[in-house]
Amino acid sequence: DTAVSQTPKYLVTQMGNDKSIKCEQNLGHDTMYWYKQDSKKFLKIMFSYNNKELIINETVPNRFSPKSPDKAHLNLHINSLELGDSAVYFCASSQLTSGGAFRFGPGTRLTVL
Amino acid sequence: SQQGEEDPQALSIQEGENATMNCSYKTSINNLQWYRQNSGRGLVHLILIRSNEREKHSGRLRVTLDTSKKSSSLLITASRAADTASYFCATVPPTSGTYKYIFGTGTRLKVLA
Numbered sequence: 001d002t003a004v005s006q007t008p009k010y011l012v013t014q015m016g017n018d019k020s021i022k023c024e025q026n027l028g029h030d031t032m033y034w035y036k037q038d039s040k041k042f043l044k045i046m047f048s049y050n051n052k053e054l055i056i057n058e059t060v061p062n063r064f065s066p067k068s069p070d071k072a073h074l075n076l077h078i079n080s081l082e083l084g085d086s087a088v089y090f091c092a093s094s095q096l097t098s099g100g101a102f103r104f105g106p107g108t109r110l111t112v113l
Numbered sequence: 114s115q116q117g118e119e120d121p122q123a124l125s126i127q128e129g130e131n132a133t134m135n136c137s138y139k140t141s142i143n144n145l146q147w148y149r150q151n152s153g154r155g156l157v158h159l160i161l162i163r164s165n166e167r168e169k170h171s172g173r174l175r176v177t178l179d180t181s182k183k184s185s186s187l188l189i190t191a192s193r194a195a196d197t198a199s200y201f202c203a204t205v206p207p208t209s210g211t212y213k214y215i216f217g218t219g220t221r222l223k224v225l226a
Binding site for chain 2: 004035040041042043045048056090092100101102103104105106107
């Protein structure tokens with residue numbers, strides 16, 4: 001039973017296109033996150049939603065727009081894709097109040113050509 | 114700047130040997146967590162140690178925390194080829210106001226059979 005799932009797993013697209021990545025968790029966690037992992041494996045937080053409310057919004061180009069329709073879903077839409085957007089994007093969830101562990105999704109490898 | 118930095122960046126050992134990885138951080142923390150990432154996969158939570166704890170064990174894993182030196186170490190005893198992965202520490206600064214986990218750059222462990 002998958003805890004945190006992401007779709008698609010791979011995304012190859014041309015520069016300038018718009019794409020979306022979807023994330024769903026079935027753990028009942030109240031907080032969800034998007035992280036970007038670059039080619040050097042550095043993980044950088046992008047956004048976080050707690051009970052559908054945006055609580056973390058790091059310095060990310062406004063071409064990136066998260067959306068949380070409910071506590072179990074967090075999507076990421078990217079407009080006008082650039083070469084530098086190529087990375088692996090991870091969704092994660094946690095129970096904020098307990099300060100506990102993250103559960104990560106399998107990642108979406110985005111390649112912009 | 115990055116909160117957590119792992120050392121060494123890469124480590125190669127023989128099966129059966131112990132592996133030690135270190136994590137240093139810059140500010141006070143609420144808790145510190147260690148994660149493993151197998152190639153092409155998401156991160157998996159290994160162990161959480163709170164700021165008032167000094168040592169924690171989980172199976173072949175032993176984590177220590179020295180808040181005076183702002184450092185933590187992860188020891189994997191009797192390593193196996195399956196332990197080959199990247200290991201990350203993640204910290205939550207208490208002053209952040211939110212559970213903004215910040216990940217280090219990771220230690221890439223290779224266990225040779």
